[in-house]
Structure formats: C-alpha cells, structure tokens
Amino acid sequence: MKEIINLPVKNVEEEEYHINMGPQHPSTHGVLRLVVSLQGEIVKSLKPHCGYIHRGIEKMCEKDTYPQIIHLTDRMDYLSAHINNHAVCMLVEKALEVEVPERVTYIRTIIDELNRIASHQLWWCSFGMDMGGLTCFFYGLRDREKILDIFEESFGSRLLHSYYTPGGLMMDIHPDFQKNVKAFIKYFRKKIKDYDDLLTGNIIMQLRTKGVGILTKEDAISYGVTGPSGRASGFACDVRKHHPYGVYDKTEFKEILGTKGDTFERYMMRMHEMLESMKIIEQLIDNIPAGDYKAKMKAVIKLPAGEYFQRVEAARGELGVYVVSDGNKSPYRMKFRSPNFSNLSVLDHISRGCKIADLVAIGGSLDYVIPDIDR
Template sequence: MEIQKEIKTICPEAEFEQGECLLVKVPDNKWHALALELRDRYGFDMLTAVVGMDWTETLGCLYYLTSTDRDWEMICVRVETADRTQPRLHSVSDIWKVANFQEREVYDFFGIEFIGHPDMRRFFLRNDWVGYPLRKDYDANPELNPIRLEDEKDEDNTYTLEEDENGNVKRRDYKVFQAEDYVVNIGPQHPSTHGVMRFRAAVDGETVKKVDVVSGYIHRGIEKLCEGLTYPQMLHFTDRMDYMSAHQNRHCLCMCIEKALGIEVPRRAQVIRVMMDELMRISSHLLSFGCTSMDLGATTCFFYGFRERERVLDIFEKTCGARMSMNYNVIGGVIADLHPDFQKDVKELCAIMPKALKEYHKVFSGNIIALNRLKNVGHLSREDAINYCVTGPSGRGSNFSCDCRKKHPYSIYSELDFNEVLANGCDSYARYMVRMREIEESVKILEQLVDNIPEGDIRAQVPRIIKLPAGRWYQQVEASRGTFGVFIESTGEKTPARVHFQSPCFNLVGVMDLTCANYMIADLITIGAALDFVIPDIDR
C-alpha cells in the first residue's frame, strides 16, 4: 500500500490492480517521469522483462520491475496507446539499458515505436518484413512474406524519434556505422557451439570500437505458435530454446501453469524436478568449460569436460529416453518415474566430480595462456550487470547477487543447503570460475537429495482439457545462464492469449558491445564464450 500512495503522489492518474504482484497502469505521457522516480527514489533498479501486448483496443507493454534493495520486490507497469495506425510509447532505454534490445523486440513484433529510443530497427525479422506478427490482426498470408533469396538492403539504416519540449515528435535518420568505420563481419556461421549469430564489429587495427548484434537467423516464432496451441502442446518449445537449460525452462513453464490452476505438485515430483535441474546445470557448465577452452585452442579440455558430461547425459537418457530435449516435466509433475539406476548413477557422478574439477583447474584454470586471455578481459561492472539485467553466472561474476533460487525461492530450494557463488573480478575469468564453483554447489544439492527421494505419485491429477482462468501470471527460475521467465495471459480459453519467454541469453548478448569495446578482436570470441549465451534462447 505504501508504494501505491507514493506512485499516486507522482502520477495521480495511476490505476492499480492487485495480483501476484502489483499492477500499475499509467498514461504514456507520465511513464518516463514515473520510471525515473521508481528507479532513483524507490530502488527499482532492474527491468526484469518487457512484454509487448495487443489488447485489441490498444497496443502496449507490461514492464516488470525489480528492486534489488527492497527484498527483490517486483511490480508491473502497464503502458498503452489506442493508436493502432502509428502506435508510439516513450522509451525507458535511457533509464534501464536492457530496454534497448527489449523495446526493439516489441517494435519488431507489434510495430510500436519508442520515442527517445536510440536505434529503432527490427531485431529478429528482416527490415522488409510485411506486418507485425504478434498483433491480433496480423495477416499470415505466406505470399506477403515469401522466402527471400536476396540480401537484406539498407541494414545500416536506423532512426530515432526525438521529442521537443512542446511534445512534437520528429524522426531523425542516421547510420549505425560511419563511412570511415572499418567493419568486420563475424558470422553468421556457427562459431564454436554458440549458435548462428552475426556480429558486425567496427575495428581500429585489431581493437574493437563497436559491436552491432544481428540476430534472427534461427528465429522460429515460438511465442506466436503458442497462441494457437493448448497448454500441454506448447511445453516442448522450452526444451528447444536454451537446450542446455531444457529441464529448468520446462520446469518454469509448468510452474507458471500450475500456479494459475492452483495445482499442488507431489513431493516426489518436486524432488525429481530439482535433481534434474541441477544435473542440467552441471551438464551446461561442463559444456561451457569445454567450449571456452576450445575457443582458446585448448582442445584437450573440451574432451575432459565431455567425459563427465557424458555421465550426466547417460542419466538423462535412462530416465527420460533422450540426451537432449528431454520433454520430461509435464503439468502436475513429471512424465515418467526414475530409472532403477538413477540413484546409483547420481552417487557415482557426485563421487568423481571433485577429482575431475581439480583436473580441470590443473590443466586449464591456472594455465598462463588461459589467464592472459580471460583475466581483465570483457569488463562488466556490478552496476552495468544490474542495468542490463545480466543474471546467472555472468552477473554473479560481477558480484551481483541474483540467484533466483535464493531471491525468489521456488519448489524445494528453500529447504536445501547451498551457497550462491559470487566473484568480484567483473571479467571473463570471474564468469568462468563462477560456473566451475557452481558445479560444486549443484553436486552438494544432489548429495542432499539422492537418498531422500520420497515415495509417492510422480504427478498430480490435472483436467483432460486445461483452461487457465482469466488473468496473467509471471514465473521465474534459475536456469543455467540466468533468470528465465515465463509470462502467460489467459482469457479463460484452452489456448493462451499471450505467452512471453524472457530469456537470460537475450540480455547476455545485449552487453557484447559494452564488454568488447576497446579490447582486441580476438577477445570478442573469448568474451562471448565467457558470457556463454545460447542463440536459440535469444531467437526463440
């Protein structure tokens, strides 16, 4: 109630709606000033998610804000416009830097232009794409957008909308790179295992001056597809975003649906889910170790990491029937019970990991080449990590305490004894070491649970046809690369009105320009490896 009174003082027109978090509806012309106050006076220093919306009568956004100083309190701000012909809202990209890419995504899919945004280009789709796919009136006629075989034209052109003191808005066109810039294309081939991404880097000799991220090469339109599917049908998409966070992502979507339905998941299923999540985290961090070392030329370490990772994948295969894209979590629990070898295999993994980690550190972590390539490279301050909403190991490598398992405990994590791993190096080496130490913490969690898996049901009874009540829900989990979020808005039908997946990797790639500027071009690959983004999680 206190925050409502304060907001009402700043913006008398504000309207409030109670829910799982406070929803504040504000006029667009008051939004920017309120956003500044919320950040500077009330400590809402992190923009967690920007969800573009088409409410039929209006277009707009839901901004989920988090205060890291107020016990991670979250509020949601609704801003909208009734102009569907030329929809415009005021940008907050100057307040929270993460809004730069987030608002570009909204423009790409809803056609909402943001006044004051520095770079109003589409992000995922070609600039000659006809229409805005997530609008309810979008024309999906394939003849409007055939498969184009020619290169995209004028990809260097962008614009900003500038507003004067009288409220008049004027468009100013400009170029991303200047005529004198020497621009090097990196991608869109498959660099290491990070996916099909393209960077355009302006260089001065071998020093990077600017990085432009070009995404969308494997964009699949998952959020649009979800609008035509039932809730069980859309579960499989989560395994195919960050495939190294398959269990955590699917866990998140299931929990969001279960929260809306008021389903209580059986204790056995909760324990199994957490164990699978931590096995997934170990598998992911081992892959990151192998790929980071291979990007630096240490091929031997790649095989070392995969040696232990194979044990994890064997565990998955026995219980889930697959080594990747396991499709294991379902609404109400898990799809199948554990394999008879599960406990034995997990104990064997926990037993060999301490020795394996010592070997990794001996071979790579203390190697002089690795130290020279990773230490003091790719600086990301704690303040920038918060401003760009960089969570997971990359945020914690900048001493940003952001572990969702601790800040917003879910499932049984509040009952477990484990440490949030932090490092204050703020560089690529710190991010690398956080992952290595997190493997130890995941092993600790598995050791606490492996002999304490209760008997009982593996899933709750759910309706044959699942219809969520009318409303909106937002759920977060700690995925392998940071906080993964799921937003669902329902009108009471068996298909959702809107689904949004807030990917941690989208924010990670958003700091490539910041972390690569003034470093060598060879460092760009190292920095990307240490940030550890997975492209399908970005492109969705």
C-alpha cells in the same frame, strides 16, 4: 615529389574496418552475426544481428495447449531444457493452484541441477575451445556424456527431454537413477580437478581473461545481466536463493558472488556453480520421498483468465515466463524473458577496446545459446 610524400599519410589509423563474425563462424556457437568494427585488432564497437533461427516459439505457443508448450520450451535454451520446462510447469501449477507431490519437487530439483552441471560442462569445453585449447572440448564432452546417459536411461532422450508436465512428471525416475547419480558425482568430483589443472590454473588462460571485458555491478543491473555472468559482477540475482522454488529453500548452498566482473570471474562463477550443484544433489538424492509422480490434473488444462508470471534460474540466468490467459486451453499471449538475450546485449558494452581474441573469450564467458536469443 609531392605525391610520394602524400601516399603514406592517408589516414590508416582512423580507417574503420568491419568484419562479420558469423553467421558462420567457429566462435559464435551458432548462427549469430556480429558486425565488428575494428581498428587494427582492437574492437571499436560491435552490433549483434540476431534472428537467424527465429522460429516464432512465442507465437507457436498461442495455438498449443499447455502440455504441448513444454516441448517448445525445450528448444529455446536447449542446454537447460529441463529448467525451461520447469518454468512453464510451475506457472501452470501456480495458476491452477495445484499442489504437486513432494516427490515431484525433489526429482525436479535434482534433475534441474544435473542439467545445470551438464550445461556448464558444455560451456567449459566450448570456452576452452574458444581459447584455443581443443583438448578441453573433449574432456568436457566426455563428462557430460555421463549425465546424458543418466537422462537417457530415465527419460529416453539426451538433449530435448520434455520430461516435466504440468502437475508432475511424464513417468517415474528409473530405479537405477539414484545409484547412477551418486556414481556420477563421485566420478565428476575427481574429473573437475583435471579441469582446474588444464585450464583454470593455466597461466595463458589467466592472462587472457583477467581484467578483460569488465562488467560493473551497475551495468549488470541496468542491462539485466543475470545468472553466473551477472553474479560475477556482484549482482545477487540467484532466483533459487531469493525466490525459492522446488526444494531449494530446504537445501544448503551458497550464492557465490564475484567482485571484479571480468572474464575470469565469470569463468570461476560457473566452476563454483558446478560444485554447488553437486552439493545440492548430494543433499537431496538420498531423501527423495515416496509417493506419486504426478498430481491429479484435468484432461484439458484451462488457465483462468488473467496474467501469470513465473521465473526460474536457468543455467545462463533468469528465465521468466509471462502468460496472458483468456480462459482457453491455450494462452492468449506468451512471452519468455530469456537470459541469453539480455546477456548478449551487454557484449558491445564490455568488449569495446579489447582485441578480437578477447572478444572471443568474452563471448565464451557470457555463454550464449543462440536459439534462446532468437526463440
């Protein structure tokens, strides 16, 4: 009799249950492994294991010349390839004290913002897919295709462009560039309403995201969560506003700050940012000054010995590039402060106590790109 009573008392409640989300899992957007300990469906803690696609980009940079580094930065956060290029180019220009033509800064700013929109479109569609709405995925990709077509026409490639070089651009923009960008903005302003109807206003999506995965402002600052995810918590961290580069100081745009810092705010930040980016592009696209697309640079670029740092606002947060030069044509040490790495580190903190489905939604709202984490 005693045995029968004892059987169900075995403490199921406190038994921990580990599952491996990834490296192959539909919601990790790449080869990221999250070891999640669960109690029932509730996440007790999780441990990210990165490094599955570590390629040693920082080390590879040490043997490459500065123009050659550009194509490696494409492959970190491949969804904001132009912005990564921009960081390295500006660092070299700053170190050599080269004045780039105004035309170049205008074009770079426009293309950065286009790239940001394209990146957020891909985020939107994959976020929709994480939430289980597969249709979002196709609408997002459909509209992203329009930007990629503009990119392909001007720079010949769709994802990894290597378009910026230290001192300017690889080639001038295509003659149709301005026309196509304006047509895209007209098109996308219409389509973004579909986004709102389909996902933003949807009651299921709002119930699943509001009040889930709350990140306070203090935590955002101490974990270094930047970009839309940080701004959702009220952390004013927009590099474009506070340390302007390009022609951001000449344009009007808002740095939108959230208050709650939950998944829905993070979602709304990116939706607003797409609109703001379109505003920036609209202000600049007709005013691209004439001129050369490239400053005069030496054939072999050698940075004077010393330390250099440059930061930009990539689509997912603040990207910092740090270079120690010993005066040679390749850097002595190169370090990237990638936004996704810091954003991922907060995942354990904000997803404790929520459900597996919430974990997927939080992961989607942090919008991590795995190659940028591993580098």
